[in-house]
Amino acid sequence: DIQMTQSPSTLSASIGDRVTITCRASQSISGWLAWYQHKPGKAPKLLIYKASSLETGVPSRFSGIGSGTEFTLTISSLQPDDFATYYCQHYNSYYFTFGPGTKVDIK
Amino acid sequence: EVQLVESGGGLVQPGGSLRLSCAASGFTFSGYWMSWVRQAPGKGLEWVANIKQDGSEKYYVDSVKGRFTISRDNAKNSLYLQMDSLRAEDTAVYSCARGHLTVVVPPVYWGQGTLVTVS
Numbered sequence: 774d775i776q777m778t779q780s781p782s783t784l785s786a787s788i789g790d791r792v793t794i795t796c797r798a799s800q801s802i803s804g805w806l807a808w809y810q811h812k813p814g815k816a817p818k819l820l821i822y823k824a825s826s827l828e829t830g831v832p833s834r835f836s837g838i839g840s841g842t843e844f845t846l847t848i849s850s851l852q853p854d855d856f857a858t859y860y861c862q863h864y865n866s867y868y869f870t871f872g873p874g875t876k877v878d879i880k
Numbered sequence: 881e882v883q884l885v886e887s888g889g890g891l892v893q894p895g896g897s898l899r900l901s902c903a904a905s906g907f908t909f910s911g912y913w914m915s916w917v918r919q920a921p922g923k924g925l926e927w928v929a930n931i932k933q934d935g936s937e938k939y940y941v942d943s944v945k946g947r948f949t950i951s952r953d954n955a956k957n958s959l960y961l962q963m964d965s966l967r968a969e970d971t972a973v974y975s976c977a978r979g980h981l982t983v984v985v986p987p988v989y990w991g992q993g994t995l996v997t998v999s
Contacts, residue, residue: 805984814992819988866913871925
């Protein structure tokens with residue numbers, strides 16, 4: 774089974790900071806990776822799919838890059854609405870595997 | 881507007897059973913893969929099960945294989961999760977999510993979830 778890891782597990786940042794989260798797969802997943810933003814009590818919000826494609830309606834300050842086993846999510850200038858937990862997700866036709874999450878909180 | 885509304889959660893004793901439902905609206909339900917995902921208290925997201933459009937293919941995370949059964953009724957626009965032999969570690973908010981049509985994409989639409997407590 775493919776395992777997903779994320780680093781860091783928690784990240785403290787200030788408004789306007791550039792934030793980078795890393796996700797690693799235990800074996801190559803090509804570009805089958807998504808990034809979600811999740812806030813307590815709300816449904817997860819899809820930000821990025823196919824490693825680097827921005828979901829419709831997601832602000833351009835979010836970007837993703839990577840392939841194979843290493844991927845990154847970057848928020849170019851952190852905004853108040855961005856404080857949340859971020860999950861990477863490997864997906865295919867049959868199953869999903871989530872990373873453990875990265876909590877972005879206020880410094 | 882796409883809507884997914886879960887129901888059926890509650891408090892159940894270890895070893896007990898529960899059936900979750902997900903009512904779908906705002907899209908052609910029979911055209912999409914569907915999923916169940918859960919989040920235990922204080923933990924991350926965990927995929928539980930997927931089902932193909934016609935119900936002919938079903939996939940489960942190892943921890944629920946043999947205990948949970950995903951199913952759907954396309955005539956009723958409904959997704960189900962039958963949970964048997966429940967354990968304390970199954971305590972979580974269970975959410976349904978709309979999968980893909982033909983091109984594989986991750987879920988965009990999710991329900992708000994229903995809480996299952998095994999105690």
